[in-house]
Amino acid sequence: MHTEQSVWKPRKVVIVGAGAVGSTFAYALAQSGLADEIALADMNNDLAQGQVLDLAHGLPFFPPVDIHVGSKEDYADAHAIVITAGAKQRPGESRIDLLRRNAAIIESIMDDIISQNSGAVVVVTSNPVDILTYIALKHAGWQKGRVIGSGTVLDSARFRYLLSQHCGVDARNVHAYILGEHGDSELPAWSMTHLGGVSIHDYCPNCRKCGNWEAERRHLFETVRDSAYHIIDYKGATWFAIGLALVRIVETILRGQKSILTVSTLLEGEYGLEDVCLSVPCILNQDGVERILRTSLPPEEQQALRHSAEVLKKARLDLKGTA
Numbered sequence: 084m085h086t087e088q089s090v091w092k093p094r095k096v097v098i099v100g101a102g103a104v105g106s107t108f109a110y111a112l113a114q115s116g117l118a119d120e121i122a123l124a125d126m127n128n129d130l131a132q133g134q135v136l137d138l139a140h141g142l143p144f145f146p147p148v149d150i151h152v153g154s155k156e157d158y159a160d161a162h163a164i165v166i167t168a169g170a171k172q173r174p175g176e177s178r179i180d181l182l183r184r185n186a187a188i189i190e191s192i193m194d195d196i197i198s199q200n201s202g203a204v205v206v207v208t209s210n211p212v213d214i215l216t217y218i219a220l221k222h223a224g225w226q227k228g229r230v231i232g233s234g235t236v237l238d239s240a241r242f243r244y245l246l247s248q249h250c251g252v253d254a255r256n257v258h259a260y261i262l263g264e265h266g267d268s269e270l271p272a273w274s275m276t277h278l279g280g281v282s283i284h285d286y287c288p289n290c291r292k293c294g295n296w297e298a299e300r301r302h303l304f305e306t307v308r309d310s311a312y313h314i315i316d317y318k319g320a321t322w323f324a325i326g327l328a329l330v331r332i333v334e335t336i337l338r339g340q341k342s343i344l345t346v347s348t349l350l351e352g353e354y355g356l357e358d359v360c361l362s363v364p365c366i367l368n369q370d371g372v373e374r375i376l377r378t379s380l381p382p383e384e385q386q387a388l389r390h391s392a393e394v395l396k397k398a399r400l401d402l403k404g405t406a
């Protein structure tokens with residue numbers, strides 16, 4: 084007879100940074116019903132308190148969830164820790180100085196996580212996300228799959244949305260990936276793009292919208308790549324779609340779903356690249372990246388991915404060089 088009582092463990096997510104991205108993610112996560120406990124932490128404790136109260140007042144409308152202000156002790160039994168903490172650029176501050184301050188923030192958060200013997204998967208969102216993911220992973224010295232970046236999950240969603248508009252198909256039936264850096268050197272993997280199993284190269288000539296498919300492709304990708312700039316021009320920052328992208332990433336971690344997502348992960352020879360965090364399709368489970376998918380990209384996509392890796396490595400070298 085089975086006498087042992089099974090111990091119920093709440094599915095717990097800690098969000099570090101209660102600003103626009105952290106609080107929107109908390110809101111979307113609470114509504115999703117995926118987490119039993121959400122701890123929201125910020126160095127600005129008043130902000131964290133205010134966001135938690137505001138969210139908690141929605142509890143009569145959410146699935147049950149314990150939402151509270153987080154402290155470093157919360158890392159100990161968390162399943163996922165999502166870092167959205169970041170410094171704002173000061174007037175006259177260079178990109179590299181801002182990066183140095185953000186690197187220091189990420190390292191100090193990782194120190195706290197390590198001090199609590201946390202077994203969580205860490206998801207870095209703060210920008211520049213690929214470089215900060217690399218720094219967080221190297222600082223922790225953990226198995227590489229456990230520290231990931233939100234990478235191009237957001238960019239791939241933007242790409243799928245635009246393709247769905249272009250092709251007149253539900254975005255959920257569009258499978259398409261942006262690879263490389265979450266930033267200017269990212270690239271569209273046209274070779275992996277399909278709608279309901281039909282390659283975009285076969286689908287699009289029949290959709291009767293493409294006067295010049297080459298020009299149309301370029302325009303679609305440039306719109307994806309420059310989306311953040313446009314939104315920032317309109318409203319100062321982006322937060323809704325990244326909040327939802329984070330829910331999607333955390334869903335596969337909490338449920339061990341083995342979903343394929345383009346998170347930022349350390350490459351060690353895959354795609355001919357070494358010692359760089361960037362986004363390629365990965366299978367994600369409860370422990371983080373279970374496997375990096377490998378495929379042979381056509382030469383122009385492979386070359387663009389290599390270029391993206393070089394851009395990221397150079398930024399890391401610049402950071403070292405000015406230290």
Ligand SMILES: NC(=O)c1ccc[n+]([C@@H]2O[C@H](COP(=O)([O-])OP(=O)(O)OC[C@H]3O[C@@H](n4cnc5c(N)ncnc54)[C@H](O)[C@@H]3O)[C@@H](O)[C@H]2O)c1
Binds near residue numbers: 211
């Ligand atoms: N990866 C993506 O796709 C993506 C998309 C949007 C934004 N972002 C990035 O996410 C980050 C957050 O953006 P935001 O709009 O929420 O900024 P925000 O300024 O609204 O919030 C950042 C919060 O981090 C807090 N913080 C700073 N240092 C901290 C520390 N050491 N510990 C705890 N909290 C700390 C600040 O007090 C602030 O509340 C930025 O780096 C932004 O560039 C990434």
